Amino acid sequence: MAGFGPNEWLVEEMYQQYISSPDSVDEAWHEFFADYSPAGSGSSSPNDAPEQSQPVKSNGAAPPSPATAPAASAPSAAPAQASPPPVTPPSAPAASPPASSAPPRQPDRAAVTPPASAGPPAPARNPEQPKPAPLSRDRSQTSSPTPQSADGATSMKLRGAAARVVANMESSLEVPTATSVRAVPAKLIADNRIVINNHLRRSRGGKVSFTHLIGYALVKALESFPEMNTAFGQVEGKPALITPQHVNLGLAIDLHKDDGSRQLVVASVKGCEGMDFAAFWSAYEEIIKRARSGKLTADDFAGTTISLTNPGTLGTNHSVPRLMAGQGAILGVGAMEYPAEFQGMSEEMLAEIALSKTITLTSTYDHRIIQGAQSGDFLRRMHQLLLGEDGFYDEVFSSLRIPYEPVRWVTDVTIRHEGQIDKNARVIELIDAYRTNGHLMADTDPLEFKVRTHPDLDIIQHGLTLWDLDRVFPVGGFAGEATMSLRDILGVLRNSYCRTVGVEYKHITDPEERGWLQKRIEVKHDVADVREQKHILGRLNAAEAFETFLQTKYVGQKRFSLEGAESVIPLLDAVLQKAAEYALDEVAIGMPHRGRLNVLANVMGKSYGKIFAEFEGNMDTGTVQGSGDVKYHLGASGVFNHPERNSAVRVSLSSNPSHLEAVNPVLEGIVRAKQDLINKGEGGFTVMPVLMHGDSAFAGQGVVA
Missing domain, CATH: 3.40.50.970 (Thiamin diphosphate (ThDP)-binding fold, Pyr/PP domains)
Known part of the structure; x- marks a missing residue:
């Protein structure tokens, strides 16, 4: 079960559901569950024995009881042909061991080789016996209420999947972890994501999320810091550093159940190191799709080498996630927000002073094999990639066949010198560049042999930066508007000149004819009803x-x-x-x-x-x-x-x-x-x-x- 990490509780829950009703579990799991034995079980039907009070260890696990072990295995001794008569349990519960007697010492599981068989075979089921009902998803399956205490507080015993979550969290305490934290400007990620999704919406479809880009940056950062993709283990009883062959990125997925409760599963994208962004995006979406539809298999849960979790989607600003055994690090992504002291400003003022939202990244790592300096350098590398260094966004745009230049991270230019061209004039110059050369970037090649680009259509060539995208400029009637933000101006220009229709008309000498064409070409894109x-x-x-x-x-x-x-x-x-x-x-x-x-x-x-x-x-x-x-x-x-x-x-x-x-x-x-x-x-x-x-x-x- 160690290979399933934090998903052990889900596997055991599915196994119990499989025992009750095999048809209710996806067929991909049937072969796995055929010879599967839950962790710590020594028989196929432990619930057949009457409950017996046992002393509890500090970690919540009960020691084995010699009195109950034979009872649990007794049904297997009966012949399969004969059905034993029902046994009435004793009216009084079995006596508990004396309080003064210490529980027997548990053997170290890591040092004990498990037997080849998990236990004797289960008794044959009478064909006339009715089929058990499918496992209920009610909370009563995972907890058992107990009477109130003297002060009015109630307690609830955790069973099944809930108990497995407790065991997983307690086992994670054995991993000595530390956490590095880094704040990253989010404006460049957001602006490039807008360009990507606008292009996808008008072409192949689909949507790229912030987590897609951050996850791919994580994979690329591992090329510079492969030690973050390692794990601690033991070989012949001695500590060892385990280096996996591939990067299997685990994705923490929050699933909503039918009864209103939520469950967290971690499924991994295998072999990320050999993917470009388009392949990574496709594999990521396939994992999410199968998780939402309940089609994940055992292979999806096993083999995770490093994990990514994004509690920022819920508004969490900073997170220190639990690191499970078998992994070296887990990356947490916080919410994308303006600094608290600026959250009362208007959008216009925030754009005017060039203030970016920030996103907090945390790297929680196994301190036995990874040091703080390595984790800090790893986050710094991710910071560099998310700001576009080493052609990160160029590679993303190229893999998606997007013809535009990515938005670049540059310093805002606000100081005006005598003789410097005003930004309003630069915006008009940019509009004229699209009217003249926009057709050179139009997607008119049905073979898609080459992605067409043109340097004159990059805003940086016209002295404009990403900080100007949300600023408003006078446009003199362009697209029927008096003023527009640079982002909206670019949207109209690209929809008009750079999609699947190329328009070239600047050679026309009659200004009235050119104006007639411009009025009908430069319109905002409206979706048909x-x-x-x-x-x-x-x-x-x-x-x-x-x-x-x-x-x-x-x-x-x-x-x-x-x-x-x-x-x-x-x-x-x-x-x-x-x-x-x-x-x-x-x-x-x-x-x-x-x-x-x-x-x-x-x-x-x-x-x-x-x-x-x-x-x-x-x-x-x-x-x-x-x-x-x-x-x-x-x-x-x-x-x-x-x-x-x-x-x-x-x-x-x-x-x-x-x-x-x-x-x-x-x-x-x-x-x-x-x-x-x-x-x-x-x-x-x-x-x-x-x-x-x-x-x-x-x-x-x-x-x-």
């Missing part, structure tokens, strides 16, 4: 269902599938909705072969019957002897009806016989001719061309219009 999200999902489902059917029904036929680019359908749907709202006369589309059949079916309204007939090889009866062209070259025309408004717009798709997309300049000529025929003058360009590029354009071939 539920109704719109459901509509988009419906269009995606229609595109996916169409491709799935063709792939299943017409295996091997050339069709230029839209698989992987189904978002084209809701994108065209949104364009046509806007065209209908603005009462345009027509939308003319030119596109490659890829996805043409899907567009014909789900945008143009071409019937499925006609498309399937073309797959069957049937001739088009509408033309003399058929058109002779293949199905993915054909065009069509129809009417698009707005899904919510009483409006519609004509839509046409031009035929395209060439995979080099020669249709693009042809379509522009078609649109110009239609506009001339309508002849509404300068204000009447009501035929809108929509050009789409395909595979060859991605490779740099074909016509780019």
Whole structure:
């Protein structure tokens, strides 16, 4: 049981539940519990013997009683075929040993080799006997109330899991520990976490917590101080220093039980030393997920070499956690708060004076193998990493494929000299840099071969620092606002220019045209409402269902599938909705072969019957002897009806016989001719061309219009 450390109580609780109802325990534990014997038990059913009062040692453990040992093993002597008659226990309890007699001396468990078998096999269960009920989660299973004492106080005996927690805590007292404490500025951690999570929210999803970053800093700090990942042990009865092969980081997880109580388990992430941050984050989240769902296995509990606990999530400012045997150190993380004397200040004043929140780190270590200087240097190394030294955040951003420069730890610049550029002007300069070069950092490479960055988009290049992120600057109408914080300015700029759409327009010489584009590009990101999200999902489902059917029904036929680019359908749907709202006369589309059949079916309204007939090889009866062209070259025309408004717009798709997309300049000529025929003058360009590029354009071939 020593391998489970602080989780021994949970393992024993699960074992008792397994004995009562094996099906109520995850199958991953069945093999482990098949030959498992609880610590200190010498029989399979100790509860069969009547209770007997025993003197209690100072650590709460009762000495073995010769009178009860035979009784506990007596049932195993009976043959399995015969069921013994029920035995009525004596009306009077067994006599306690005399008070003057000292309890027999307990042998040292560390010096005694346990027997190969934990005890005789359990008696066979009668198949007609009803199955025991699952182990209850009530507190009554772990405690037993006793009558009140003379002064009115009540006492409660701790049993089961609660008693195991007591035993674990008492055994931890045998480890001589000391604790080092260090306060770390938390602003850089918080600012980089905001950048990371904003990017994840708009791309792959997920969320990085402070504990993820601190835990990874702990793993990286162990590279400089591997002695913190050691343990004390005994080899042949003599003290020894044990150096594990890997870094197995134990995570203290606070679980809420159904009855309102809480339990603490420590599961470990194995082999952390070989992970980058993305792998560490994924493994960490997998452990938490399995802990919340009750899917942890024995391997998750065993082998922890160093632990991390974060009571700061509950507001605890400073913690000295217990260090269990088998580990050399445990790191405690405190709450992230402003110093107490500044907590009455407004957020604006705190930003103005460049005051950071702090977070307290504690290193509780085994003083037999780790000295105070080593623990202090270890915390100093973590301090350095959390302030971004040695490219810590660069590595984090790179592993998550985030294109932005991390926020850097620099000194705040508040002194103004004559001739120095004001920070307000530097903010306007930063906005112009994103308008000019933001498209160079846009995520437009579907292969994600290289993360694109640009030095002109780093705030440090413009004389701004992390201390300016929460300060408010005048922006002159940028994003429809008169003033904005630098953090909000960067959010709008990155959402507008550096996401999945690259916009380049600064070469336009007409300031009115540039302003028209800026007004529509530089807007705050709004999440679509539920109704719109459901509509988009419906269009995606229609595109996916169409491709799935063709792939299943017409295996091997050339069709230029839209698989992987189904978002084209809701994108065209949104364009046509806007065209209908603005009462345009027509939308003319030119596109490659890829996805043409899907567009014909789900945008143009071409019937499925006609498309399937073309797959069957049937001739088009509408033309003399058929058109002779293949199905993915054909065009069509129809009417698009707005899904919510009483409006519609004509839509046409031009035929395209060439995979080099020669249709693009042809379509522009078609649109110009239609506009001339309508002849509404300068204000009447009501035929809108929509050009789409395909595979060859991605490779740099074909016509780019």
